[in-house]
Amino acid sequence: MQGRRVAVTGIGVVSPCGIGADEFFAGLCGEAPVGERRVHDFEPARYFANPKDARRADRFAQFAVAAAAEAMAQAGELTADPDRIGTFVGTGVGGIQSLEAQIEICLTKGPRRVSPFLVPMIMSNAAAATLSMKYGFRGPCENTVTACAAGTHAIGNGARLIASGRCDAVLAGGSEAPFTATAVAGFSNMTALSSDGVSRPFDRDRHGFVMAEGGGILVLEEMDMAIARGATILGEIMGAASTADAHHLTAPAPGGTGAISCMRLAIEDAGLQPSDIVHVNAHGTSTGKNDEAEAFAMEKVFGAPGPAVTSTKGVTGHALGGAGAIEAAAVLLAMSKKVIPPTWGYTTPDPELPTIDLVVGEPRPWEPGPSMSNSFGFGGHNGSVIIGPPPA
Amino acid sequence: MSDDNFARFTKCAVEVLSVEASAVVPEATFESLDADSLDLVELVMALEEEFDVTVEEEELEGVSTIKAAYELVTSKL
Numbered sequence: 323m324q325g326r327r328v329a330v331t332g333i334g335v336v337s338p339c340g341i342g343a344d345e346f347f348a349g350l351c352g353e354a355p356v357g358e359r360r361v362h363d364f365e366p367a368r369y370f371a372n373p374k375d376a377r378r379a380d381r382f383a384q385f386a387v388a389a390a391a392e393a394m395a396q397a398g399e400l401t402a403d404p405d406r407i408g409t410f411v412g413t414g415v416g417g418i419q420s421l422e423a424q425i426e427i428c429l430t431k432g433p434r435r436v437s438p439f440l441v442p443m444i445m446s447n448a449a450a451a452t453l454s455m456k457y458g459f460r461g462p463c464e465n466t467v468t469a470c471a472a473g474t475h476a477i478g479n480g481a482r483l484i485a486s487g488r489c490d491a492v493l494a495g496g497s498e499a500p501f502t503a504t505a506v507a508g509f510s511n512m513t514a515l516s517s518d519g520v521s522r523p524f525d526r527d528r529h530g531f532v533m534a535e536g537g538g539i540l541v542l543e544e545m546d547m548a549i550a551r552g553a554t555i556l557g558e559i560m561g562a563a564s565t566a567d568a569h570h571l572t573a574p575a576p577g578g579t580g581a582i583s584c585m586r587l588a589i590e591d592a593g594l595q596p597s598d599i600v601h602v603n604a605h606g607t608s609t610g611k612n613d614e615a616e617a618f619a620m621e622k623v624f625g626a627p628g629p630a631v632t633s634t635k636g637v638t639g640h641a642l643g644g645a646g647a648i649e650a651a652a653v654l655l656a657m658s659k660k661v662i663p664p665t666w667g668y669t670t671p672d673p674e675l676p677t678i679d680l681v682v683g684e685p686r687p688w689e690p691g692p693s694m695s696n697s698f699g700f701g702g703h704n705g706s707v708i709i710g711p712p713p714a
Numbered sequence: 715m716s717d718d719n720f721a722r723f724t725k726c727a728v729e730v731l732s733v734e735a736s737a738v739v740p741e742a743t744f745e746s747l748d749a750d751s752l753d754l755v756e757l758v759m760a761l762e763e764e765f766d767v768t769v770e771e772e773e774l775e776g777v778s779t780i781k782a783a784y785e786l787v788t789s790k791l
Contacts, residue, residue, distance in 0.1 A: 374732035374753075435763070438755040 323591055325485035328559040329548040330709075332541030334392030334495075335651045336361055336385045338534050339637050342392060346648075347655040350637050350663035351685045357519035359534035359639030360501065361385070378439045379452060380417030381499035385537035385644070386449035387456065390493055394457065397541040401551045402490035408461040409454040410480035411539070412472025412496035414643030414699070415505065416446030422502040449497050453539075461489050469699030470605070471564075472496050473538065473646025478562030478707050480542055490544045495647035497537030509533060512572065516608060521640070522667035523606035523633035524613045524680055531607040534639030538647030540654075545713075557654045558710040560692060561592025567702030574611055574698060578619030584704035585623045585694065592692065592708035599629045599708070600691035601662055603649045605698045606633025607640050608667065612698060614675060621676035630688060632681040636666030646697035650707060657690035657711045715740070715784065719765075719791075723784050726760040740781035747780075754783070761787045 335342065338359035339349025366384040369391050370376035376384065400407065420443040428436050442448055447465035454463040462483060466476040473496025480494030500506075509515050516522075516530035548555060565587065567580035574581065589596055602624075605616055613633075620628055634652045641648055656662050662681045690711040697705045724738045731749050738747075744754055754777065758769050761783070767790040777783050 372732055372748075374748075377732070435759060437759075438752045 323481060323485040323559065323561050325487060327545035328481040328484045329543050329545040329553070329555045330540050330557045330559065330654055331543050331548050331553040331555060332393035332397030333556060333651050333654055334389035334539045335648060336364065336388050337536040337638055337648055341388070343651060343655055346651070347659060347663070350634050350652060351661070354521065354637045354666035357532070358501065359532055361535055364388070378443060380420045380443045380448060381535070382413055382417060382497045382537070383449040383452050385499060385535070386411050386495065386497040386539060387452055389495060389497070389537045389539040390453050393493070393539045393541045398553060400491050400543065401547060402543065404458050405460045406490045407459040408480060408483050408489040408492040409450045409459050409463040410466060410476040410492060410494040411450040411453065412466040412468065412476035412643045412646070413446050413449060414467070414469045414472055414498055415500050417444035417448060418505055419499055419502050420444050422504055453493055457493070459493065467643070468703040468705070469701050470640065470642050470645055471697040471699035471703040471705040472643035473648065474650065474695060474697035474705035474707055475564055475646070475703070477540060477559065477647060477650055478564060478705060481559035481562055484542055484544050490547055492542045493539055494542055495537060495539035496644045498642040498644035499535045500533060500642055501535060506533065514609060520667055521608045521636050522669070523604065523608045523636055523665050524617060524672065524675065524678070525668045526670040526672040528608045528610060528613060531609055531635065532639035534641040535644070536638065536641040536648055537644045538651045540647070540650065555712040557657055557712055559707060560594070560710045561588045561708035563587035563591055563706050565704045567704065569702055572700050574615035575702065578615035578622070580702060580704045581616055581619035581696070581698060582622050584706045585619065585696065588694065588706035588708050594692055594708065596624050598692050599624065599694050601653070601656070601688065601693035602629050602631045603653050603693065603695040604631050604633045605696045606635055606665065608635060616696065616698070617675045617678055620678055626677045627679040629679065630662055630681050630686060631678050632662050633665045634663055636668060646695065646705060649695045650709060653693050653695050653709045660690065661685040661687050719788055720784065722764055723761065723787070726764050727757060727780070730757045730760050738780055740779070740784065742780045743778050745778070757783070765791060767791065
């Protein structure tokens, strides 16, 4: 990334396989459940000043607040001027649960019963706004809405502000709470969902994703400032890229051409060659078309067999706009734990796909090096970030 | 103030404003309960439901205490 280096000094995760980064990573290395991936035993009130504020935040904003609390606690006291600290949180569908609940109230009890808090609860920028208020960060506070690529794009956008000199620190990530009867029906009726509740990325028998909720937030800081204040550096955002397929609202471009250009640009942005990338946390949703396009794109960019690839969606399912942030956290944690979590749900190679070095079965020990996390969203949005281990 | 009606009023205030029941006393101001104008709108919606009355938005103007809100709602019973 041209300009200043960007350190990661805090990680926060709320996921179906664990609340908190350590529990999340242990979950990635454990057994995958079957069915919708919901976050259980989540107590939002713990993360807000009072129960009223918690109740008036949609679940997607609650996840972001909880993840940010963990990330900020880990980062410790920032020395950056609050006017130069940004907040970037992506989401796919924002406060859709609040919207659906209030629509029902409007239809059954009439418009006079619709909550005066409807608008601030459903707006997709609510998570970013809530974080900026909670911490008093007065730099750019924006919301990236690019469907399933939003979390990755938000991290790239936030990191770029530090690299370019506008910000000295940024809270960046993504969050999603998409479970409503209508949203599930919509995804189901477009045949995007796995019919048996099993997420099996890159497997021959994959036939849809498993819907999930959750969020991830990273604390990003300008590297020299983070080192100067004695922060523990967890990794580095080395590069990022964003491209569009310009092809179809829901289907990826044939051959993954948009994904190819995105991955190449991200690697170039990091000042690296494809052969420098040792690990990819794939978008790997478990849909027929995504995994096919992504596998061919990776073969084109890296050659065969290429870097060690995993899709953590085998365990987590697909948390849409939260996914990219959760997966960036997975890469950073894989670096600190020195193992790559396996692609759960994968059992049978797909003879139609090119050979990729998929991590399956057991977590794989590795020597952490430059890694890529991919996200591709409906609308043809492609996002890749290059994450490096902490400087030696 | 009827004890029964005030208990019903208090139940709504506790739920909507997330305050202790002991804080819901006639002389308490909404400001002291950390409730802004939107909180008041939400409280009145809950009270309309509880007491089966209708309160128009303009009637809320100048309502700044528990006592005033209680009297506004119960005057419609």
